[in-house]
Amino acid sequence: MEKWKDVSAEHWQNWRWQLKHRLNSIEDLEDFIDLSPEERQGLRAPHHFRVDITPYFAQLMDPTDVNCPIRRQVIPLGRELQPFEGMMADSLAEEAQSPVPGLVHRYPDRVLLVVTPHCASYCRYCTRSRLVGDFHQSLSLEALEAQLSYLRNHPEIRDVLISGGDPLTLSDDALDHLLRQLRAIDHLEIIRIGSRVPIFLPQRITPELCQRLRQFHPLWINIHSNHPKELTDEVALALARLADAGIPLGNQSVLLAGINDSVEVQRQLVHKLVKHRVRPYYLYQCDLVAGAGHFRTSIAKGLEIISNLQGYTSGYAVPKYVVDAPGGGGKVVVAPQTLLEERPNHQVVLRTYRGDPVIYQEPADGY
Template sequence: MPATAVPQAAIPNPWSEVPLTEWADWHWQLGHRLNSRADLEQLIQLTPEEKEALDQERKFRVDITPYFARLIDPVDPHCPIRRQVIPLSREFQAFEGMRVDSLAEDEHSPVPGLVHRYPDRVLMLVTTHCASYCRYCTRSRMVGDPQQAFSKQQLDRQIEYLRRTPQVRDVLLSGGDPLTLSDALLEYLLGQLRQIEHIEIVRMSTRVPVFLPQRITADLCALLRRHHPFWLNVHINHPKEITPELSEALAKLADAGIPLGCQSVLLAGINDSLEIQRQLVHKLVQNRVRPYYLYQCDLVKGAGHFRTSISKGIEIIEGLRGHTSGYAVPTFVVDLPEGGGKVPVGPNYILSQGSHRVVLRNYEGLIVAYEEPQDYVEPARIPQGSLGVSGLLQGEARVLKPEGFEAHHHRPYHREP
């Protein structure tokens, strides 16, 4: 029998005597997380590398809910659930391009905890706590650190910034994980945001339904429903994470009228194959979750061994596009270092362009010339103050020059005497 097919009876269960009422209580789950080598050795046959990492004092925080721990294969060191939450000593190895703040979020933070990178939307970090901690965490510089917690005063400063910044129409709550907050604090934050007229939608990113489906209560769903339009992106990386408990939690959210999306991270040795990604996206849409983003793993400290080539992500999208439903195909993105934001990357379907003709290929390799209209008249352009390439297309600029371009290309003119 392969190592990944351990009979359920052979898997140790230190919680076999816990009453169902306690097991189903999300507060109990948080209060009984596993976070030490001794805790994990009750459940898992740890490898020497895992033991070495767990014994390190300087490691990124370890906390695993009992629910999620029960999904771990106790004997297979390559179990995709296990690899996401149990550290390896290779986390401490530096790699080329490694950064602490891989997305330069701190440089785009006008007030503590709020990141304003894009013109009309902001990222609002509301907590540094998670139900469990992913080993590839983009914000490991702050997440899980009790010294980095956000006070109510700091959250109010973020809200005040939003009140006086009318160009912001979209707010994304993240952290840490916002669903680790109490219902009362969530009600306060969402209520404050809903009082700001120019904020059109509020979104939330969360992995709590995966780590802690017990958190998705009827009261929470009613709370979120009161603040529509509200969108929620869950973070699911592998089909093994989609258990009956997670499906039930997702159904509660969807039944509350909350549009659900999924943001996955491409992880070496975990989900970096077309077959696993196909299984994942099919399970997602069966649960009324739209695959939204597939992220290239960031250049964050501790995540070097999770990173794949960008070409692997393009290969996966090539194998999904046309081979399955369009709404089951996520956008593969690279979140650029230096705060460059998300850039979609994928297969190239435009092979050539000429006068009123574009040559395209489909997923099967069929190549077709598409005739464009010769009498099309563009509508009058309304100045938008666009930046970047869009500004060039709108005629609002003629050239984009990198910083220092003029000085680098300056050639002083010297007259002959």
């Protein structure tokens, strides 16, 4: 692309260079894309959270298409500031379920750690838009020690999800230190990382990083990809490096109006993910977070998509469709209705993926 034609390959492939040269203003963006009036309005508006786009992700944008699924996710629109019914600042009530700063304990045997407020780029529908993007904030050693102390004192916790912000924006040494501290807690069975870095900043997934990560198995990573156009050759290399390091990969998507709310886009996405050794894990209903009203779809739309994936593609390629319950109730799986009738003669009527009724005969003793 003309804007970066003089950038050396060495710089372009350097993840720190990418972070240093992120775009966040009208002046940055109008050099290479035709900004719409509403995009200009959104960029001028006072934001409730930060705008930052890596050069790598920016060059994937269609410069003339205002509905480009890449730019729709990261360039704010004026309508972002419009309130909507049900809108909440902390729609998942994470702060109410945070016994120590940066730790959310919602489920009995697992916790979420917020280890940084920083991301490589910022999704405009972000659930934690109230927290992320503040460059004056960072996780202090005291806050980390409070999190670790809580984990040590709660032996029922067997699973830790490291989140943020994006934990893969931390340095190799910082990640190594964090993972080493967690691995020293005997009752922690698995560690998970949630990250959009492989999509926004695939240059970050270096052989050196993967060598560090592979020391801490069982370690799982869920990436966040919403559209097949995001799965470039650079992303494929990053995912291959992680998978080759023995890290099981999953994907969490958000259902976004006008971006991926069609059966065909979702089918292309899950097929490409599986090809790259990433299992589609969750398809999230968009949360009731401020700024995300124009991204929201009906739940019926999500069910339509799942109904047209189940049976029509590999089972490994069909994600669970979930609503993260407002108010902190946790994830609720929403699935097409397949149990049609329970009969008194121990027969159950089920619906196949083609919509045909079938009868299953249950054992008479009920077991």
